[in-house]
Amino acid sequence: MYIETKALSKQFGGLSAVNNVDFSIDKGKINAIIGPNGAGKTTFFNLISGVHKPTSGQVMFKGKDISTLPANKIAELGVARTFQTTNLFEKSTVFENVVVGHSLRTQSNLWDAIFRTKRLKQEQDQSNQKALEVISFVGLSNIADVPVANLSQEEKKRVAFALALATDPEIIFLDEPTAGVNPDETEELSALIKKMAQQGITICLIEHKMKMIMELAHKIMVLNYGEKIAEGTPKQINQNEEVIRAYLGGSASA
Amino acid sequence: IDGNTSNNNSSDSSTKAETEEKVVNIGYTGPLSGSAALYGENTLNGLEMAAEEINEEGFEVNGETYKLNIVSLDDKYLPNESASNAKRLVQENATPIIYTPHSGGIAALQVFNEQENFIIGAYSSEPAITEQGNELTVRIPPSYHGYVEPFTTYSMERFGNKLAVIPPVTQYGQDWAEELLPHWEEQGGEVVHKASVDFAKETDFYTLLTNALESDPDVIFLGGPSEPTANVVNQARQLGFEGGFIIMDQAKLDEMKRITETYDVLEGAIGTMPLVEADYPGVPAFVEKYTEEHGIEPGSEAGFHYVSLYIFVEAMKAAGNVEDATVIREHIQDGLDALPEDKQVYVIPSIDENGAFEIVTRVSAVEDGEIIGIPID
């Protein structure tokens, strides 16, 4: 098993945002989580990526319990994520944003910085290289020097992808990566997601856009009121009575 | 509204002066803004009054007539600002004397005053200032040593031997207490409560006094700036205290009365003789003139600065030099001796070997709602 949650729960005050969820993510595939608003999807992500500590239960990564590790340690293990509300360094350029992403793979310390050691220079080159590489991967090479604040939603989403990719992840968690993006551009973004998966990166994403999910996902988990109500292939989910009642509604394949 | 803002017109008087007669610049760096501004202004007022008087005639050194020009700079009570100011005063105004009324500023100036050759007019009762062996420091106010004995004797006789001490947290207050307590106990007294009060932070003294009065003292020792000290006295009376007060010399009975409104509240308080009540020869004229100019009676800070400037001028005359601080310093004793009687707002017979003025002190107490002098032997 790659990433696995065991009886994972999170309480906020009296509220069970995530309740007893067992879920496993398949390596190299595109996994999806759907569910009504407030179902606990983002919280689930936050638990895995270390933003919140679980109230009970465990998160296992490659057989190791990571539930109590801080977020930065989890990132070091190769778990990257994007945020539901686009969270970028607004005043910096695309390049400046992305170059920071690789800093967790560097060892240079204060000493190296002050004496500008060989190691620092090497690592700086390496970070720049990496940044250029992922910027080109997400297709933003031509605006690498533009401040992020001046970008469109869709471009920002791409920067967020690039930032996550710069950390050299094995797996990326994407929280509503195409929210607020029009259908045309949504398709382009899903192509990008597919391309990431083809590079061998495991994907786990949250989306409300069913059409896209159905096309992309290999496996879907459905949350409702913090509990897992269904899990399966897109087809299975599409026909699941409970899911239709709780989430999809009438025009299921809109 | 009291527009008591003593603006010296240093700039215009100096330009005018240049063309007509020779000018000696006297430097001043002290707190003219911020929380200690009142203190700073009082000291400066004394200097300026003396300078004005002296300038009516001018003074003659080696056949030339000179006038004084007080150049004052604000240092916000910070030593490093005092140092910058002093450098500036020496550089731009060639001041042979620089006054500063706080020990921090004095210490900062002592670092280079010998090198740059200027006298520090040091207004601080901190003995360490003159014990450093600085050749060009003249310490103006008296130290508290002289007060401890008469204060103890008087209070113990009149009220009893249980003493509560609540001096201010300042070094001066703590030093005072350290001097007073052993003496009190030596005389058979008992110290029943010990605490200190911080006028920079305390908003209300009830808490402090409730604790102090719990030990049922006969006498309370306290001090600090006059007005808040008076406030403490007021509140002690409200809380039912009927004994006497030993007032540290920083506070002045007359200034305290402005807050308490009558001397009745201060009944049994012993402290330094208020300048206005003192019998030194120069006092009446000085008080009258000062009151006229500032609408308020002068305190000792103004008095000491006033008299000290006269002393320095006399010293310059005696030295026949208005520039060389070292020479002027050598003639301070001559200056003291030559000080006209009508300018003797304090009687200062001598300067000790460390450069501190030796002053004839006066003590007074409130009896039956009136200030009376207490003789010292």
Next chain:
Amino acid sequence: MLELNKVTVKYGNYAAVNNINIQVNQGGIVVLLGSNGAGKSTVFRAISGLNKPASGEINFEGIALNGKSPDKIVQAGIVQCAEDRKLFPRMTVQDNLIMGAYIHRKTKSRIKQTLKEVYELFPILHEKRHHMAGSLSGGQQQMVAIGRALMAKPKLMLLDEPSIGLAPLIVEQMFDSIQQINQEGTTILLAEQNANAALNIANKGYVFENGGIVVEGPKEELLSNEEVRKAYIGA
């Protein structure tokens, strides 16, 4: 009812909206389509008075809105449900909604009535009414934002991408309720990515590109326009 006449809005030197004309008729639903950054939100901000147009006129019921402050514009009957919601995060859901009725604060009973209607529309908000708005999930917050706008009982409601982050079921319900609100007499100006759903309930649309309008026309016309279909409907 609402008329934008040669309006240009700038951020610094950059014209985010350039010389556009928009007409919204009483009782209608008008959609603004356009890719991200095309300038839709900017138009909304200008109508609400949050940004001042660099040139051009905005008229509402024959009165110029140009120099007016945002609160005056709300009082005139235009309420916006903004893109980033602009809730009061440390007030309860209910207080957020009640603040929405600020301009009707004198008529308490009516507020109560409207509040009930909003809760009927979004039952989850009733459940969460005593929670801090800031602790709600993204979609729930969106509901509060729409609910708050409804509380003002506006004549003209500006909805900036209301379906963003909402579950399909809720989106469906929401478009139903927009229609319902509209039928009750509120004119709607809507910006949407979900062009299909939006155009279905609308009677007129404008397509934005780079701060200008490239296509405009009644719903049918837009739905049958090849380019529009391809870019914004995705089928």
Next chain:
Amino acid sequence: MIKNNTQKYIVIGLLMVAILFPLFTQNNYYIHVMTLSFIWMIAVYGLNILAGYTGYLSLAHAGFFAIGAYALGLLTVKAEVGFWLALILAPIITTIIGFGIGLIALRTKEHFFAIYTLCVGYVIYLLIDKWDSLTEGVRGLMGIPLPSDIGPISFESNIAQYYFILIVLLFSIFVIYRIVNSIVGKKLIAIRNSEQLALSLGISTKKNKLLAFVLSTFFAGLAGALYASFIRFLGPDIGSTNITFDLLMYLIVGGIGTLSGPIIGTLLVVWLSQNLQFLQDYRMLIFGPLLALLIIFSPRGIVGMFSSMKQNIQQKRDLRQKQLKKEA
């Protein structure tokens, strides 16, 4: 963000002037004020690392400045340690104390951090004030020695002190320049921009914030130690919040988060307040509003003001580029 090259030139230009300055003036007072300004600058650079680059406003900065100053003072006066050893030890002691305080203080964020450190600063001040058996309390610590001679070099004269402190300043700027422009610096800026995002990128915010805090206390301590050796008298007031406010003012006026801001701001404010002396009692009456006006009309400080024209041009170009790309 302002391009680093311009910043570098501004700094180098100013430093050339600083090196030549004593050749043009024999005015002791100017030299004195200038030397003192250099000391403030070092402290301001320390503040800049934390407040400017990492986004945490520490109001205990004067407290650490005072710790450095008293460390040097006490080591030389009371422990009779040699000057140069004391000068090395003082910032280290400050840094160690800073480490301990930072560990707890950095649990708080934003304004909580600001006020928490305000209180820490105040407690430091109170301790210096009350612990008079060690610090001499309000009486002050006197007799702090000059830097002792190194071979033939003596530090008696104003000019010698001026250059000595200038050299330390240069060294500080150099170190800070290197840090800010390295991977470490980028991590700090990332934390300022968004702590949550930084964390998700694997940046240990805890460790890096602490690093920034400790660095800032190091420079505060270093500046304090130099202050002690320059003024050679210490009173508790040196740790008061007023000093923190002054330092902050220098930073803001110059331009927070910029490399040349601390130099420009310190020079400007120090000389301005010196030159307003003639206003006597009115000084603060003018200075206060002047400060407010400056902040209103040039919120990113002097450096920001000068660079904003440049930036405008840059931005226009970016937008044009973007528009071209969209049309394509």
Next chain:
Amino acid sequence: MEILIQQLFNGLTIGSVYSLVALGLTLVYGILHVPNFAHGAIYMIGGYVTLTMMVYLGLSYWLSMLISVLVVGTLALLMERLIFHPLRNSISINSMIAAIGMLLFLEAFAQLFWGPDFREMPTPYNEVVNVFGLTFTVQRILIVVAAIVVMILLYAFLKKTFIGRTIIALSQNREGAFLVGINANKVAMLTFFIAGALAAIAASLTSPINLVFPGMGHLVILKAFVIIIIGGMGSIPGAIVGGYILGFSESIGATYISSDYKDIIAFVLLIIILSIKPNGIFAKGEH
């Protein structure tokens, strides 16, 4: 036992003043999202205006206080308009610096206009009362009662009236407030006015037992900061409770621990609280 009761009363008196000042500070914090360092200076001006009205114009205590409330409220309002409003979109440190500028200005102004000396404010309520072994003056009762009344009124105003609630709304999202039809600018001015008024009331109430002087604001402002941190910044009940916690801990601490270190008590209390709960006691969940 007797001393404990007396000290509790003393704590109540001082806590009332702290609470009033802290309330103003916390309200303004809500609007500015910046600790307003000039608040202490506003408090000081409040004391002077009342004093001036009483001593120079011979008005009664209450009338003087009313005028002070209006004058200082207006002063605070002008400060919002002229200084903080133009700064509302820039980083918060800038507003802090501007506030420091205002602090310097107001203190210099007071020193120039009223002189640097300590002034006494006469009170018509100076008689000493002794009940159940408790000693106090009528003025002190007045402080406690008036402060509590003011706080209840303010609380009711903020929670129960629409206008009051706009202040809270505005503090949380300025544009959001605009979008529901609140004139955010007016509300910001109103908030500053109230904060100024509270400071004027606090200063007018305490000045008769203390003194009026240019630095009087320093005495309370730092403590007010401690209070609003302990109480959670921007929290109204937090400011009130925090004020009394501090008042009591000072009077009790001075009695049973050490009066010399009673100031440190406040700060140590704060450091302990924040070390355990980094967002203050009354902090509410966000996100």
